Amino acid sequence: MCHSSAQPRLELLIDLSKLRSTSGIALTYIGDYSLTFINPITAAPFSAIRNLFDYLAQNPASAAALNDVYTLRGIFKTAATENPTCDQKLTVDLSPTRIARIPPGLQVELTEHGLGDILTFFNTISDHYVPQVITSLSAIAGRDLAPLHASFNVNFRLIDYNPATASPKSQNGCGAHTDYGTFSIIFQDGTAGLEMEAPETPGTWVPVPGNATVLLCGWCAVVLSGGKVAAVRHRVRRVPGVRRLSAVLFVAPDLDVKMAPGERVEAFSEAVNKGLYDVRWFKEKMGKKWRYREGNENLECGDDSAEQDIDVSQLVWKKIC
Ligand SMILES: O=C(O)CCC(=O)C(=O)O
Ligand SMILES: [Fe+2]
16 A cells, blocks of 8 residues: 655754844744744734724624625635534635725725734735745755745735634634645734644644744745755644634745756655646645635545645655555
């Protein structure tokens, strides 16, 4: 029987001391090298984020108008909270393209209820960190990743782990996963719940302090760096009755970039070494599983695995027979 090789973790861990020396960002470390705390240039506006969620919850017509901006999947998502086995969270998923499509009247209305401060924050954070972190990751990868991120493919996600809509018994805020893109920065409102999987001991979850701002890498960074950068699996456990807010900047390569290393990597699958998939395809492949986890889409008949990381591992790593 064939199986996917386990990620050769030690060799592939990101060396964050290099990230520090090339980026000038003030970093501290947790455990080993898979996840980094940063001291952000600006704090996330959690009172504005709380206002926006409360406003959308209380004004269904405005929430519906916002969702009309992106009819395929909507922007303000609440579906998961109806099924206790899914992630118990509300999300607002914005991107520069979606923001530009919000009708002017709705822009004005939502700006007054938090969106203005939120967009100022995300624009400041992305303008500052995207070039800086891409430069740092390029130094580690030994490959210039900037041309692969020319279209500024970023997403801004707000998350409300809200007891009013969550299943009272569920501790599942956000199921275990590895982000798909290049890197993510997670801002938290001070409430604990985020956990990272210890790289040497899968299944062991290490709590991240609730006031930390975290930079971690995703699958695209692993592949494009030829395995020199590691991604870290993480999840959010909820404390019933406690509200937790977070804001996440996701940075991904351009959609037409080939998911391939700069040079052949023996531990990678042939398909990845040959660059058979582009980022668009890869995102869609991962997206099905994360929408399932988030309660917005059913899996196709016969696809009984809710674990997106298993699928992606099998795509990326060489099978050992
Ligand atoms: O809410 C958090 O702290 C993390 C959320 C997360 O990991 C994600 O949305 O990918
Ligand atoms: Fe994540």
